[in-house]
Amino acid sequence: LPRSVRIPLVATYQQGNLRLVLRAIRELRRRGLSITDEAIASGLAATQWPGRFEVVGDGPMIVLDGAHNPHAMRALVTEVKTFLPQRDERHLLFGVLADKDYAAMASILFPLFSRVTLTSSSSPRALPADSLAGIAAEMDVDYDLTGSVGEGLATARAWLRPDDALLIAGSLTVVREARALLLKEQPPAA
Template sequence: MEYSEACLILQQLPFRDVKPGLERISHLLSGVGDPQRSIPVIHIAGTNGKGSIAAMLAMILQCAGYRVGLYTSPELVDIRERIQVDSEWISKEDLATCMAELAPIITAAEEKPTIFEALTAMSFLYFSRRRVEIIVLEVGLGGRFDATNIAAPLLTILTNTERDHLEILGGSVEAIAWEQAGIAACGVPFLIGDLSPQIEEIVSRECSRVGALLTPTIDVIAERKEFDWRRAVYNLGWKDFHRLVDIPLLGGYQQKNLRIVGKSIEILREQGLLLPDSAILRGLSSVHWPGRFEVVHHSPYIVIDGAHNVAGAQALAVDVLRYSEHFLHGKQRYLIFGVLNDKEVEEMCRVLFPLFNKVILTVPQSERAAPLDRLIAAAISLTVPYTATDSVAAALHLGTNLLTTENLLVVGGSLTTVGEARRLYVT
Protein backbone atom coordinates (compact mmCIF):
# COMPACT_ATOMS: atom_id res chain seq x y z
CA MET A 1 0.00 0.00 0.00
CA GLU A 2 1.20 3.50 -0.86
CA TYR A 3 1.11 6.37 1.63
CA SER A 4 -1.40 8.27 -0.50
CA GLU A 5 -3.75 5.28 -0.48
CA ALA A 6 -3.47 5.00 3.30
CA CYS A 7 -4.32 8.69 3.69
CA LEU A 8 -7.32 8.28 1.39
CA ILE A 9 -8.68 5.45 3.55
CA LEU A 10 -8.35 7.67 6.61
CA GLN A 11 -10.04 10.61 4.91
CA GLN A 12 -13.06 8.45 4.00
CA LEU A 13 -13.71 7.46 7.60
CA PRO A 14 -16.21 9.38 9.75
CA PHE A 15 -14.76 12.21 11.80
CA ARG A 16 -16.86 12.00 14.94
CA ASP A 17 -20.61 11.49 14.46
CA VAL A 18 -20.85 7.92 15.69
CA LYS A 19 -22.23 6.19 18.78
CA PRO A 20 -19.79 6.57 21.71
CA GLY A 21 -18.14 3.33 22.75
CA LEU A 22 -15.04 1.17 22.67
CA GLU A 23 -16.46 -1.60 20.48
CA ARG A 24 -14.99 -0.30 17.21
CA ILE A 25 -11.46 0.20 18.56
CA SER A 26 -11.64 -3.19 20.33
CA HIS A 27 -12.61 -4.86 17.05
CA LEU A 28 -9.79 -3.16 15.16
CA LEU A 29 -7.13 -4.11 17.69
CA SER A 30 -8.30 -7.68 18.17
CA GLY A 31 -7.88 -8.14 14.42
CA VAL A 32 -4.15 -7.35 14.70
CA GLY A 33 -3.41 -9.29 17.87
CA ASP A 34 -4.28 -6.71 20.56
CA PRO A 35 -0.88 -4.99 20.57
CA GLN A 36 -2.05 -2.52 23.25
CA ARG A 37 -1.95 -5.25 25.89
CA SER A 38 1.81 -5.67 25.83
CA ILE A 39 3.02 -2.10 26.52
CA PRO A 40 2.57 -0.03 29.71
CA VAL A 41 0.83 3.30 29.23
CA ILE A 42 0.76 6.74 30.84
CA HIS A 43 -2.75 7.93 30.01
CA ILE A 44 -3.48 11.68 30.06
CA ALA A 45 -6.93 13.32 29.98
CA GLY A 46 -7.96 16.92 30.54
CA THR A 47 -9.29 19.98 28.76
CA ASN A 48 -5.94 21.75 28.37
CA GLY A 49 -2.29 20.89 28.96
CA LYS A 50 -2.39 17.24 27.89
CA GLY A 51 0.03 17.66 24.99
CA SER A 52 2.61 19.69 26.89
CA ILE A 53 2.63 17.21 29.78
CA ALA A 54 2.83 14.27 27.38
CA ALA A 55 5.76 15.86 25.55
CA MET A 56 7.66 16.57 28.77
CA LEU A 57 7.12 13.08 30.18
CA ALA A 58 8.04 11.42 26.90
CA MET A 59 11.29 13.40 26.62
CA ILE A 60 12.28 12.67 30.23
CA LEU A 61 11.65 8.95 29.71
CA GLN A 62 13.59 9.07 26.45
CA CYS A 63 16.54 10.80 28.14
CA ALA A 64 16.46 8.10 30.81
CA GLY A 65 17.10 5.50 28.11
CA TYR A 66 13.62 4.13 27.47
CA ARG A 67 12.20 3.63 24.00
CA VAL A 68 9.09 5.81 24.16
CA GLY A 69 5.96 5.92 22.07
CA LEU A 70 4.07 9.23 22.04
CA TYR A 71 0.52 9.53 20.74
CA THR A 72 -1.09 12.99 20.62
CA SER A 73 -3.75 14.87 18.69
CA PRO A 74 -4.52 16.83 16.69
CA GLU A 75 -1.57 17.47 14.41
CA LEU A 76 -0.45 20.98 13.56
CA VAL A 77 1.06 20.39 10.12
CA ASP A 78 1.31 16.67 9.28
CA ILE A 79 -0.84 13.78 10.48
CA ARG A 80 2.32 11.75 11.15
CA GLU A 81 3.11 14.07 14.08
CA ARG A 82 0.52 12.18 16.12
CA ILE A 83 2.54 8.96 16.27
CA GLN A 84 6.16 9.23 17.40
CA VAL A 85 8.87 6.92 18.70
CA ASP A 86 11.76 8.64 20.46
CA SER A 87 10.70 12.02 19.03
CA GLU A 88 10.61 10.78 15.42
CA TRP A 89 7.34 10.81 13.47
CA ILE A 90 6.06 7.59 11.99
CA SER A 91 7.41 7.37 8.45
CA LYS A 92 5.13 7.42 5.43
CA GLU A 93 6.18 3.86 4.67
CA ASP A 94 5.38 2.61 8.17
CA LEU A 95 2.05 4.41 8.22
CA ALA A 96 1.13 2.73 4.94
CA THR A 97 2.30 -0.66 6.22
CA CYS A 98 0.17 -0.36 9.36
CA MET A 99 -2.83 0.75 7.34
CA ALA A 100 -2.40 -2.23 5.02
CA GLU A 101 -2.91 -4.48 8.06
CA LEU A 102 -5.89 -2.52 9.35
CA ALA A 103 -7.63 -1.89 6.03
CA PRO A 104 -9.25 -5.36 5.64
CA ILE A 105 -10.67 -5.11 9.17
CA ILE A 106 -12.00 -1.61 8.46
CA THR A 107 -13.55 -2.73 5.18
CA ALA A 108 -15.27 -5.74 6.74
CA ALA A 109 -16.56 -3.87 9.79
CA GLU A 110 -20.33 -3.38 10.02
CA GLU A 111 -19.75 -0.04 11.71
CA LYS A 112 -16.80 1.91 10.35
CA PRO A 113 -14.32 3.30 12.90
CA THR A 114 -13.66 7.02 13.08
CA ILE A 115 -10.44 8.54 11.82
CA PHE A 116 -9.26 8.88 15.41
CA GLU A 117 -10.04 5.25 16.21
CA ALA A 118 -8.13 4.08 13.14
CA LEU A 119 -5.13 6.24 14.04
CA THR A 120 -5.24 5.01 17.64
CA ALA A 121 -5.21 1.39 16.46
CA MET A 122 -2.38 2.27 14.08
CA SER A 123 -0.37 3.82 16.90
CA PHE A 124 -0.60 0.70 19.09
CA LEU A 125 0.31 -1.51 16.14
CA TYR A 126 3.27 0.68 15.23
CA PHE A 127 4.50 0.96 18.81
CA SER A 128 4.37 -2.82 19.15
CA ARG A 129 6.33 -3.29 15.92
CA ARG A 130 8.93 -0.80 17.14
CA ARG A 131 9.15 -2.57 20.52
CA VAL A 132 8.60 0.57 22.55
CA GLU A 133 8.95 0.12 26.30
CA ILE A 134 6.36 2.66 27.42
CA ILE A 135 3.66 4.76 25.74
CA VAL A 136 2.61 8.29 26.66
CA LEU A 137 -0.96 8.48 25.45
CA GLU A 138 -3.07 11.62 25.11
CA VAL A 139 -6.84 11.28 25.23
CA GLY A 140 -8.53 12.59 22.11
CA LEU A 141 -11.85 13.70 23.61
CA GLY A 142 -13.27 13.14 27.08
CA GLY A 143 -11.84 9.83 28.21
CA ARG A 144 -14.46 7.26 29.18
CA PHE A 145 -15.40 6.31 25.61
CA ASP A 146 -12.25 7.63 23.95
CA ALA A 147 -10.42 5.14 21.75
CA THR A 148 -7.29 5.51 23.87
CA ASN A 149 -9.16 4.04 26.87
CA ILE A 150 -8.39 0.54 25.69
CA ALA A 151 -4.91 0.03 27.16
CA ALA A 152 -3.75 -1.01 30.63
CA PRO A 153 -2.24 2.09 32.28
CA LEU A 154 0.44 2.27 34.94
CA LEU A 155 -0.46 5.94 35.57
CA THR A 156 -3.51 8.02 34.67
CA ILE A 157 -3.58 11.82 34.74
CA LEU A 158 -6.34 14.43 34.67
CA THR A 159 -4.85 17.85 33.97
CA ASN A 160 -7.94 20.04 34.45
CA THR A 161 -11.63 20.28 33.61
CA GLU A 162 -12.88 23.31 31.69
CA ARG A 163 -15.74 24.17 29.36
CA ASP A 164 -15.05 22.66 25.93
CA HIS A 165 -16.84 20.26 23.57
CA LEU A 166 -20.00 20.80 25.59
CA GLU A 167 -22.23 19.56 22.77
CA ILE A 168 -20.47 16.19 22.80
CA LEU A 169 -19.50 15.65 26.41
CA GLY A 170 -22.77 16.49 28.12
CA GLY A 171 -23.36 20.22 28.34
CA SER A 172 -21.70 21.00 31.70
CA VAL A 173 -18.27 20.86 33.33
CA GLU A 174 -19.64 18.22 35.71
CA ALA A 175 -20.54 16.00 32.76
CA ILE A 176 -17.12 16.61 31.24
CA ALA A 177 -15.45 15.62 34.52
CA TRP A 178 -17.40 12.36 34.60
CA GLU A 179 -16.25 11.57 31.07
CA GLN A 180 -12.63 12.43 31.87
CA ALA A 181 -12.64 10.38 35.09
CA GLY A 182 -13.58 7.37 33.00
CA ILE A 183 -9.89 6.63 32.38
CA ALA A 184 -9.45 5.72 36.07
CA ALA A 185 -8.35 2.10 36.56
CA CYS A 186 -8.34 -0.24 39.53
CA GLY A 187 -5.15 -0.04 41.59
CA VAL A 188 -3.64 2.61 39.32
CA PRO A 189 -2.65 6.12 40.55
CA PHE A 190 -5.05 8.76 39.21
CA LEU A 191 -3.10 12.01 39.32
CA ILE A 192 -5.09 15.24 39.30
CA GLY A 193 -4.09 18.81 38.60
CA ASP A 194 -5.89 21.84 40.00
CA LEU A 195 -9.61 21.01 40.12
CA SER A 196 -12.47 22.88 41.71
CA PRO A 197 -13.96 21.20 44.81
CA GLN A 198 -17.10 20.08 42.96
CA ILE A 199 -15.09 18.59 40.10
CA GLU A 200 -12.69 16.87 42.48
CA GLU A 201 -15.69 15.33 44.26
CA ILE A 202 -16.96 13.85 40.99
CA VAL A 203 -13.51 12.48 40.20
CA SER A 204 -13.05 11.14 43.72
CA ARG A 205 -16.34 9.23 43.55
CA GLU A 206 -15.33 7.62 40.26
CA CYS A 207 -11.90 6.67 41.63
CA SER A 208 -13.57 5.09 44.67
CA ARG A 209 -15.99 3.20 42.45
CA VAL A 210 -13.27 1.56 40.35
CA GLY A 211 -10.57 1.36 43.03
CA ALA A 212 -8.18 3.92 41.52
CA LEU A 213 -5.71 5.78 43.74
CA LEU A 214 -6.61 9.48 43.72
CA THR A 215 -3.37 11.47 43.91
CA PRO A 216 -3.14 15.28 44.10
CA THR A 217 -0.10 17.41 43.23
CA ILE A 218 -0.22 19.70 46.26
CA ASP A 219 3.22 18.63 47.52
CA VAL A 220 5.05 19.57 44.30
CA ILE A 221 6.61 23.02 43.96
CA ALA A 222 6.98 24.75 40.59
CA GLU A 223 7.92 28.42 40.81
CA ARG A 224 8.87 30.42 37.75
CA LYS A 225 12.04 32.37 38.55
CA GLU A 226 13.04 33.83 35.16
CA PHE A 227 11.69 34.01 31.63
CA ASP A 228 12.46 35.60 28.30
CA TRP A 229 11.45 35.02 24.69
CA ARG A 230 13.40 31.74 24.46
CA ARG A 231 13.31 29.89 27.80
CA ALA A 232 11.88 29.86 31.31
CA VAL A 233 13.58 28.80 34.54
CA TYR A 234 11.60 27.13 37.32
CA ASN A 235 12.35 26.06 40.83
CA LEU A 236 10.96 22.52 40.70
CA GLY A 237 10.77 20.34 43.76
CA TRP A 238 9.16 17.33 45.38
CA LYS A 239 10.10 14.65 47.88
CA ASP A 240 13.46 13.61 46.43
CA PHE A 241 14.09 16.28 43.78
CA HIS A 242 14.85 19.99 44.24
CA ARG A 243 16.49 21.73 41.29
CA LEU A 244 16.33 24.73 39.00
CA VAL A 245 15.05 23.50 35.64
CA ASP A 246 15.37 25.25 32.31
CA ILE A 247 12.59 24.67 29.76
CA PRO A 248 11.90 26.12 26.30
CA LEU A 249 8.12 26.09 26.87
CA LEU A 250 7.19 29.69 27.63
CA GLY A 251 3.53 29.82 28.58
CA GLY A 252 2.81 30.62 32.21
CA TYR A 253 0.39 27.69 32.28
CA GLN A 254 3.42 25.39 32.12
CA GLN A 255 3.81 26.03 35.84
CA LYS A 256 0.76 23.86 36.57
CA ASN A 257 1.86 21.35 33.96
CA LEU A 258 5.28 21.05 35.59
CA ARG A 259 3.69 20.21 38.93
CA ILE A 260 1.87 17.33 37.26
CA VAL A 261 5.06 16.21 35.53
CA GLY A 262 6.96 16.32 38.83
CA LYS A 263 4.37 14.22 40.65
CA SER A 264 4.28 11.81 37.71
CA ILE A 265 8.03 11.31 37.93
CA GLU A 266 7.78 10.68 41.66
CA ILE A 267 5.11 8.01 41.09
CA LEU A 268 6.98 6.38 38.21
CA ARG A 269 10.13 6.19 40.32
CA GLU A 270 8.15 4.51 43.09
CA GLN A 271 6.91 2.01 40.51
CA GLY A 272 10.48 1.09 39.68
CA LEU A 273 11.30 3.15 36.60
CA LEU A 274 14.86 4.45 36.58
CA LEU A 275 14.57 8.20 36.08
CA PRO A 276 17.75 9.93 37.31
CA ASP A 277 17.83 13.66 37.99
CA SER A 278 20.06 14.13 34.96
CA ALA A 279 17.34 12.69 32.68
CA ILE A 280 14.76 15.05 34.18
CA LEU A 281 17.00 18.06 33.60
CA ARG A 282 17.98 17.04 30.06
CA GLY A 283 14.43 16.07 29.16
CA LEU A 284 12.89 19.33 30.29
CA SER A 285 15.61 21.46 28.71
CA SER A 286 15.20 19.76 25.32
CA VAL A 287 11.43 19.25 25.14
CA HIS A 288 9.71 20.63 22.06
CA TRP A 289 5.96 21.19 21.84
CA PRO A 290 5.07 23.58 19.01
CA GLY A 291 2.12 25.92 18.83
CA ARG A 292 1.90 26.68 22.56
CA PHE A 293 3.09 30.25 23.14
CA GLU A 294 5.78 29.45 20.60
CA VAL A 295 7.91 32.34 19.38
CA VAL A 296 8.47 31.80 15.66
CA HIS A 297 10.13 35.17 15.00
CA HIS A 298 12.12 37.62 17.11
CA SER A 299 12.22 41.44 16.80
CA PRO A 300 9.46 41.85 15.88
CA TYR A 301 7.98 39.08 17.96
CA ILE A 302 5.54 36.65 16.39
CA VAL A 303 3.92 34.18 18.77
CA ILE A 304 1.62 31.31 17.85
CA ASP A 305 -0.60 29.79 20.51
CA GLY A 306 -3.25 27.13 20.05
CA ALA A 307 -5.64 28.68 22.59
CA HIS A 308 -8.83 27.03 21.33
CA ASN A 309 -11.29 27.44 24.20
CA VAL A 310 -12.13 30.04 26.84
CA ALA A 311 -9.64 28.70 29.40
CA GLY A 312 -6.92 28.68 26.75
CA ALA A 313 -7.79 32.25 25.75
CA GLN A 314 -7.59 33.34 29.38
CA ALA A 315 -4.16 31.75 29.76
CA LEU A 316 -2.96 33.39 26.55
CA ALA A 317 -4.25 36.76 27.77
CA VAL A 318 -2.20 36.43 30.96
CA ASP A 319 0.95 35.68 28.98
CA VAL A 320 0.39 38.52 26.51
CA LEU A 321 0.09 40.98 29.40
CA ARG A 322 3.05 39.53 31.28
CA TYR A 323 5.40 39.60 28.28
CA SER A 324 4.17 43.07 27.30
CA GLU A 325 4.90 44.41 30.77
CA HIS A 326 8.40 42.95 30.89
CA PHE A 327 9.60 43.37 27.31
CA LEU A 328 7.38 45.51 25.08
CA HIS A 329 7.07 48.69 27.17
CA GLY A 330 4.00 50.09 25.47
CA LYS A 331 4.71 48.79 21.95
CA GLN A 332 1.88 47.81 19.64
CA ARG A 333 0.16 44.42 19.90
CA TYR A 334 -1.76 42.73 17.07
CA LEU A 335 -3.83 39.55 16.99
CA ILE A 336 -4.65 37.20 14.13
CA PHE A 337 -7.72 35.24 15.21
CA GLY A 338 -9.43 32.28 13.57
CA VAL A 339 -11.63 29.95 15.60
CA LEU A 340 -13.93 26.96 15.18
CA ASN A 341 -17.64 27.64 15.17
CA ASP A 342 -18.51 25.10 17.88
CA LYS A 343 -16.47 26.99 20.50
CA GLU A 344 -17.65 29.75 22.84
CA VAL A 345 -16.56 32.25 20.23
CA GLU A 346 -17.94 35.47 21.70
CA GLU A 347 -16.48 34.77 25.13
CA MET A 348 -13.05 34.01 23.62
CA CYS A 349 -13.26 37.29 21.72
CA ARG A 350 -14.23 39.15 24.89
CA VAL A 351 -11.17 37.77 26.68
CA LEU A 352 -8.63 38.48 23.94
CA PHE A 353 -9.68 41.33 21.64
CA PRO A 354 -9.41 44.26 24.10
CA LEU A 355 -5.72 43.44 24.73
CA PHE A 356 -4.69 44.32 21.18
CA ASN A 357 -4.36 47.50 19.18
CA LYS A 358 -5.91 45.74 16.22
CA VAL A 359 -7.30 42.29 15.45
CA ILE A 360 -7.13 40.57 12.09
CA LEU A 361 -10.03 38.16 11.70
CA THR A 362 -9.65 35.11 9.51
CA VAL A 363 -11.02 31.67 8.66
CA PRO A 364 -8.86 28.53 9.03
CA GLN A 365 -9.17 25.69 6.54
CA SER A 366 -11.81 23.67 8.36
CA GLU A 367 -15.45 22.86 7.74
CA ARG A 368 -15.98 23.78 11.40
CA ALA A 369 -14.47 27.28 11.10
CA ALA A 370 -16.44 30.21 12.47
CA PRO A 371 -17.56 32.52 9.63
CA LEU A 372 -16.14 36.01 9.36
CA ASP A 373 -19.48 37.69 10.00
CA ARG A 374 -19.65 36.13 13.47
CA LEU A 375 -16.15 37.38 14.29
CA ILE A 376 -16.85 40.82 12.83
CA ALA A 377 -19.97 41.13 14.95
CA ALA A 378 -17.91 40.30 18.05
CA ALA A 379 -15.26 42.88 17.17
CA ILE A 380 -17.88 45.56 16.56
CA SER A 381 -19.63 44.84 19.85
CA LEU A 382 -16.28 45.18 21.66
CA THR A 383 -15.42 48.37 19.71
CA VAL A 384 -12.06 46.89 18.72
CA PRO A 385 -10.25 48.03 15.53
CA TYR A 386 -10.27 45.13 13.10
CA THR A 387 -9.77 43.97 9.57
CA ALA A 388 -10.93 40.70 8.06
CA THR A 389 -9.69 38.28 5.44
CA ASP A 390 -10.77 34.79 4.48
CA SER A 391 -7.38 33.03 4.67
CA VAL A 392 -4.68 32.61 7.30
CA ALA A 393 -1.98 33.32 4.71
CA ALA A 394 -3.57 36.66 3.84
CA ALA A 395 -3.99 37.47 7.53
CA LEU A 396 -0.30 36.79 8.12
CA HIS A 397 0.60 39.08 5.25
CA LEU A 398 -1.54 41.85 6.74
CA GLY A 399 -0.18 41.24 10.23
CA THR A 400 3.49 41.25 9.33
CA ASN A 401 3.04 44.46 7.34
CA LEU A 402 1.87 46.15 10.55
CA LEU A 403 4.95 45.14 12.52
CA THR A 404 8.01 47.13 13.41
CA THR A 405 10.88 46.08 15.71
CA GLU A 406 9.75 45.10 19.22
CA ASN A 407 6.06 44.95 18.33
CA LEU A 408 4.10 41.77 18.98
CA LEU A 409 1.91 39.71 16.64
CA VAL A 410 -0.02 36.82 18.16
CA VAL A 411 -1.73 34.10 16.11
CA GLY A 412 -4.38 32.11 17.96
CA GLY A 413 -7.95 30.90 18.30
CA SER A 414 -7.56 27.30 17.16
CA LEU A 415 -4.91 24.69 16.53
CA THR A 416 -6.00 24.69 12.88
CA THR A 417 -5.20 28.41 12.57
CA VAL A 418 -1.91 27.95 14.38
CA GLY A 419 -1.00 24.93 12.26
CA GLU A 420 -1.48 26.91 9.07
CA ALA A 421 0.58 29.78 10.46
CA ARG A 422 3.34 27.49 11.61
CA ARG A 423 3.52 25.79 8.24
CA LEU A 424 4.03 29.17 6.60
CA TYR A 425 6.51 30.57 9.12
CA VAL A 426 8.56 27.55 10.12
CA THR A 427 8.47 25.14 7.23
Protein backbone atom coordinates in the same frame (compact mmCIF):
# COMPACT_ATOMS: atom_id res chain seq x y z
CA LEU B 1 15.19 15.42 41.49
CA PRO B 2 17.59 17.87 39.84
CA ARG B 3 17.99 21.24 41.60
CA SER B 4 17.76 23.28 38.40
CA VAL B 5 16.72 22.49 34.85
CA ARG B 6 16.37 24.61 31.72
CA ILE B 7 12.86 24.21 30.33
CA PRO B 8 12.04 25.78 26.95
CA LEU B 9 8.32 26.18 27.73
CA VAL B 10 7.79 29.77 28.90
CA ALA B 11 4.07 30.05 29.70
CA THR B 12 3.18 30.09 33.37
CA TYR B 13 0.19 27.80 32.78
CA GLN B 14 2.72 25.11 31.83
CA GLN B 15 4.13 25.16 35.38
CA GLY B 16 1.18 23.07 36.53
CA ASN B 17 2.03 20.49 33.88
CA LEU B 18 5.64 20.47 35.09
CA ARG B 19 4.55 19.89 38.68
CA LEU B 20 2.41 16.96 37.54
CA VAL B 21 5.35 15.45 35.63
CA LEU B 22 7.64 15.78 38.65
CA ARG B 23 5.03 14.18 40.93
CA ALA B 24 4.71 11.29 38.48
CA ILE B 25 8.49 10.84 38.41
CA ARG B 26 8.63 10.80 42.21
CA GLU B 27 5.90 8.17 42.29
CA LEU B 28 7.64 6.05 39.65
CA ARG B 29 10.89 6.26 41.61
CA ARG B 30 9.02 5.32 44.79
CA ARG B 31 7.76 2.21 42.99
CA GLY B 32 11.32 1.25 42.09
CA LEU B 33 11.78 2.60 38.59
CA SER B 34 15.29 3.95 38.07
CA ILE B 35 15.08 7.44 36.53
CA THR B 36 18.30 9.42 36.79
CA ASP B 37 18.45 13.15 37.44
CA GLU B 38 20.34 13.45 34.16
CA ALA B 39 17.50 11.75 32.27
CA ILE B 40 14.97 14.09 33.89
CA ALA B 41 17.04 17.19 33.09
CA SER B 42 17.65 16.04 29.52
CA GLY B 43 13.99 15.18 28.93
CA LEU B 44 12.69 18.45 30.34
CA ALA B 45 15.25 20.49 28.38
CA ALA B 46 14.16 18.77 25.15
CA THR B 47 10.44 19.32 25.78
CA GLN B 48 8.60 21.06 22.97
CA TRP B 49 4.94 21.97 22.64
CA PRO B 50 4.45 23.59 19.25
CA GLY B 51 1.70 26.17 19.16
CA ARG B 52 1.49 26.71 22.92
CA PHE B 53 2.85 30.19 23.59
CA GLU B 54 5.52 29.38 21.05
CA VAL B 55 7.71 32.31 20.04
CA VAL B 56 8.52 31.96 16.33
CA GLY B 57 9.82 35.44 15.58
CA ASP B 58 11.38 38.43 17.25
CA GLY B 59 11.66 41.98 15.95
CA PRO B 60 8.66 42.00 15.80
CA MET B 61 7.84 39.21 18.23
CA ILE B 62 5.45 36.60 16.82
CA VAL B 63 3.79 34.16 19.21
CA LEU B 64 1.55 31.19 18.40
CA ASP B 65 -0.95 29.87 20.92
CA GLY B 66 -3.61 27.26 20.23
CA ALA B 67 -5.98 28.50 22.95
CA HIS B 68 -9.47 27.70 21.62
CA ASN B 69 -11.95 28.08 24.48
CA PRO B 70 -12.74 30.76 27.09
CA HIS B 71 -10.79 29.00 29.86
CA ALA B 72 -7.66 28.79 27.70
CA MET B 73 -8.16 32.43 26.60
CA ARG B 74 -8.12 33.59 30.23
CA ALA B 75 -4.83 31.72 30.77
CA LEU B 76 -3.50 33.25 27.57
CA VAL B 77 -4.41 36.76 28.78
CA THR B 78 -2.11 36.22 31.77
CA GLU B 79 0.73 35.27 29.41
CA VAL B 80 0.12 38.26 27.15
CA LYS B 81 0.19 40.62 30.13
CA THR B 82 3.31 38.91 31.52
CA PHE B 83 5.40 38.49 28.38
CA LEU B 84 4.19 41.19 25.99
CA PRO B 85 3.64 44.33 28.13
CA GLN B 86 6.80 46.05 26.95
CA ARG B 87 5.89 45.86 23.26
CA ASP B 88 4.90 49.12 21.54
CA GLU B 89 1.71 47.65 20.12
CA ARG B 90 0.15 44.23 20.30
CA HIS B 91 -1.62 42.80 17.27
CA LEU B 92 -3.81 39.70 17.09
CA LEU B 93 -4.46 37.31 14.21
CA PHE B 94 -7.63 35.49 15.26
CA GLY B 95 -9.72 32.73 13.74
CA VAL B 96 -11.95 30.12 15.36
CA LEU B 97 -13.99 27.04 14.64
CA ALA B 98 -17.74 27.56 14.36
CA ASP B 99 -18.58 25.18 17.21
CA LYS B 100 -16.57 27.16 19.79
CA ASP B 101 -17.75 29.95 22.11
CA TYR B 102 -16.13 32.56 19.89
CA ALA B 103 -18.05 35.55 21.32
CA ALA B 104 -16.74 34.83 24.82
CA MET B 105 -13.24 34.21 23.48
CA ALA B 106 -13.26 37.50 21.59
CA SER B 107 -14.53 39.45 24.59
CA ILE B 108 -11.67 38.06 26.69
CA LEU B 109 -8.88 38.59 24.17
CA PHE B 110 -9.70 41.50 21.84
CA PRO B 111 -9.39 44.33 24.43
CA LEU B 112 -5.66 43.58 24.87
CA PHE B 113 -4.78 44.41 21.27
CA SER B 114 -4.43 47.62 19.29
CA ARG B 115 -5.49 45.83 16.10
CA VAL B 116 -7.15 42.50 15.34
CA THR B 117 -6.93 40.68 12.02
CA LEU B 118 -9.84 38.27 11.60
CA THR B 119 -9.34 35.17 9.50
CA SER B 120 -10.57 31.65 8.77
CA SER B 121 -8.56 28.47 8.52
CA SER B 122 -9.04 25.94 5.74
CA SER B 123 -10.93 23.61 8.10
CA PRO B 124 -14.51 22.86 7.03
CA ARG B 125 -15.43 23.64 10.66
CA ALA B 126 -13.90 27.14 10.49
CA LEU B 127 -16.11 30.10 11.30
CA PRO B 128 -16.11 32.60 8.42
CA ALA B 129 -14.08 35.62 9.48
CA ASP B 130 -16.92 38.00 8.67
CA SER B 131 -18.95 36.35 11.45
CA LEU B 132 -16.45 37.87 13.89
CA ALA B 133 -16.62 41.36 12.38
CA GLY B 134 -19.81 42.32 14.24
CA ILE B 135 -18.25 41.34 17.56
CA ALA B 136 -15.12 43.37 16.83
CA ALA B 137 -17.21 46.37 15.74
CA GLU B 138 -19.37 46.19 18.90
CA MET B 139 -16.19 46.17 20.98
CA ASP B 140 -14.87 49.18 19.02
CA VAL B 141 -11.76 47.22 18.04
CA ASP B 142 -9.75 48.21 14.97
CA TYR B 143 -9.87 45.17 12.73
CA ASP B 144 -9.12 43.80 9.28
CA LEU B 145 -11.09 41.03 7.64
CA THR B 146 -9.26 38.31 5.66
CA GLY B 147 -10.29 35.12 3.93
CA SER B 148 -7.38 32.82 4.73
CA VAL B 149 -4.63 32.38 7.28
CA GLY B 150 -2.01 33.28 4.67
CA GLU B 151 -3.84 36.50 3.80
CA GLY B 152 -4.42 37.21 7.49
CA LEU B 153 -0.76 36.71 8.31
CA ALA B 154 0.32 39.06 5.51
CA THR B 155 -2.24 41.68 6.55
CA ALA B 156 -1.31 41.53 10.24
CA ARG B 157 2.41 41.66 9.50
CA ALA B 158 1.95 44.74 7.30
CA TRP B 159 0.92 46.66 10.45
CA LEU B 160 3.89 45.50 12.52
CA ARG B 161 6.89 47.60 13.50
CA PRO B 162 10.07 46.07 14.99
CA ASP B 163 9.03 46.64 18.63
CA ASP B 164 5.49 45.30 18.20
CA ALA B 165 4.14 41.83 18.91
CA LEU B 166 1.76 39.61 16.96
CA LEU B 167 -0.19 36.86 18.70
CA ILE B 168 -1.80 34.21 16.52
CA ALA B 169 -4.60 32.42 18.37
CA GLY B 170 -8.19 31.17 18.37
CA SER B 171 -7.89 27.66 17.01
CA LEU B 172 -5.36 24.93 16.55
CA THR B 173 -6.06 24.95 12.81
CA VAL B 174 -5.22 28.67 12.48
CA VAL B 175 -2.06 28.17 14.53
CA ARG B 176 -1.03 25.11 12.51
CA GLU B 177 -1.47 26.92 9.18
CA ALA B 178 0.31 30.07 10.38
CA ARG B 179 3.15 28.05 11.90
CA ALA B 180 3.72 26.19 8.63
CA LEU B 181 3.89 29.49 6.72
CA LEU B 182 6.18 31.17 9.25
CA LEU B 183 8.59 28.25 9.58
CA LYS B 184 8.82 27.91 5.79
CA GLU B 185 10.21 31.48 5.73
CA GLN B 186 12.96 30.82 8.25
CA PRO B 187 16.42 29.95 6.96
CA PRO B 188 17.65 26.46 7.89
CA ALA B 189 19.67 26.18 11.10
CA ALA B 190 23.43 26.33 10.59
